[in-house]
Amino acid sequence: MKSLLIGDGAREHAIAKRMVEGSELYAFVSVDNPGISSLASEIKVGNILDANEVILFARHVNPDYIFIGPGTVIEAGVGDALSEADFQVVAPSRAGARLEWDPSFFRFFIQDHAPDASLKFAACESRHEVNNAFRDIGSTLSVSTSESPENHFENPYLAREYAYRSIGDKSSGSSSVVLQEKAEGEDFTLQVFTDGETVSAMPLVKSYTLSENEKTNLSEGVGTYSESNHLLPYISAEDAEKSLSILLKLLRALKSEHNSVYRGVLCARFIITSGGPKLLNISAGFGDPEALNVLSLLKTDFSHLCMSILEGKLWPSIEFKKKASVCKYLVPLGYPEKPKIGIPLSVDEDKISMEGADLYYNSVSIKDGKLYTSKGRSLALLSVADSHETAEDFVESAISAVNSENLFYRKDIGTIGLAQKSMKKMEELQNA
Known part of the structure; x- marks a missing residue:
């Protein structure tokens, strides 16, 4: 089986790791990602938003399926163009992805079809x-x-x-x-696999932005954690099930009202309030960094799972390890407004592995075989363990294998103290 991945960040690096387990991997990227390059049989650097370029490479590869990582590629119509060219694409159509790229449509759609989850x-x-x-x-x-x-x-x-x-x-x-x-509560991310009719939930993930006081979120996610029971300390099984049913309602409404069958991965960010789960936003594909957590836990063969989605018969028993996970991004000083670009990076991949962590490259440049910082988040380290506290310890140990004084990260992500802060906040809201 051949597969083609479109995208080049840490999220796509994580996807590539799972795709290559059950298929011969090819990749179309906008910039070289050393992690993806090490896995792919062939990699093409080009404009991932140019449908003609992507189709040309797809015809060269002739893959059994294509997986699109970034939502911007879907919004640009590349997925639709590939489907029209008779390729099997694991991604929603541009119309289906409108829930991500059109915030006005999204809000009115939620108001009409899931009013209890609306703000x-x-x-x-x-x-x-x-x-x-x-x-x-x-x-x-x-x-x-x-x-x-x-x-x-x-x-x-x-x-x-x-x-x-x-x-x-x-x-x-x-x-x-x-x-x-701005609703009062604690947010969480629910990602699902779907064939348009049925959904299968992935472990819940808590994501954090750069600001430790969480008062702003003008940066992308810089860290995440998940629990071994696939819930979160402040999320009940009942609220998780309610959130899943909300997504199923929306997907079925997309099909019935807009003739759009959403096939692929959907990432939904909720906030749990005293009045239950409210929907904040939706992404057409895996979240970033949330993809790293769930894909590191996935036991089911990813390529076979993708094929079941394309056939409209979602794999009935998708399995995940009963483990916890912690992910931390290392970002350049000055990120996100004025990141230091072109600073040398030294990464000891063997030491990272010995410390019990996995490495995912995101935004680095390569010159003469050496790594340098670029404008985005540089790389992510992730660990899986019996508890998020242990996983966090592994990640902290592995960070010493990355040598650059011009990178920084949030040290508190995955710690007991940060999790307890979320639980305390929810207790206060429930008792108010």
Whole structure:
């Protein structure tokens, strides 16, 4: 069996590790990823958003299936073009992925089909409408655009200014900016495999952004953890099941109302509140870093799982290890606004493995066989163990194998103290 992967980040590195176990792997990337290159029989560097380029390489490979990693590739219509060229693509259509790239459509869709999971919101196309939203909904709002979902600001003035600028930016595919209430609670990520009719849940994951006070999320996720029971300390099995049923409702509504059968992976970020789970945003594909956690735990053969999705008969018993996991990204100093680029990196991959961790490359450049920082998150280290505390210890030990004074990371991710902070917050909300 041959497979073709599109994408080049740490998420795709994790996907590649699973694809190569059951197929001969090929990859189309925008920049070389040393981790993916080491696994693929052939790698092509090009424009992953150019359907013609991707199709040309796909015809050269003639894969049994194609897996698309980044949602931007789906939004650009590359997946649709590949399907029209008679390739088997494990990804939703652009129409199905509208839940990710059109925040206004997403919010109205949730309001119509899963009102219990909806939040107060306003879709705004002018400064006047932005001002009305702050007046009617409240002063503490998150701002969502097609380019960047759910940006939080503690300062209402900064939130309003960000919304103004986003409305003035005509480069996005959506004409509106969505302002939604900032719900009180703890967020979590639920990812599912789906053939459009049925869904199979993956272990729940807690993701963190760069700010240790979690007051803003203007960076991508820089760390995650999951528990051995596949829940989280502050999420009950009942709430996890409710969240899964919400996603199933949405997928079936996509099919019945929009004639869009969503086949592939869906990543949903919820917040658990005193009133139950509320849906924050959806990504058309695996989350990042959440993909690293769940794929490291997956026991079922990934390629056979993908084929079952394409056949419309989702594998009935998808298995995951009963283990915990912790992932930490190492990022350049100055990230995300002004990252230090071109700084040499030294990575001892053997030592990382000896310390009980796995390495995933994300945003690095290669010159004369040497690694250098690029503008994004550089690399991720992940460990699997019986508890997230033990996994966190393994990751901390492995970090010493990465030598650069110009990288930093959140030390608290995966620790008992951070998990207890989430539990305490939920206890206070429930007792309020």
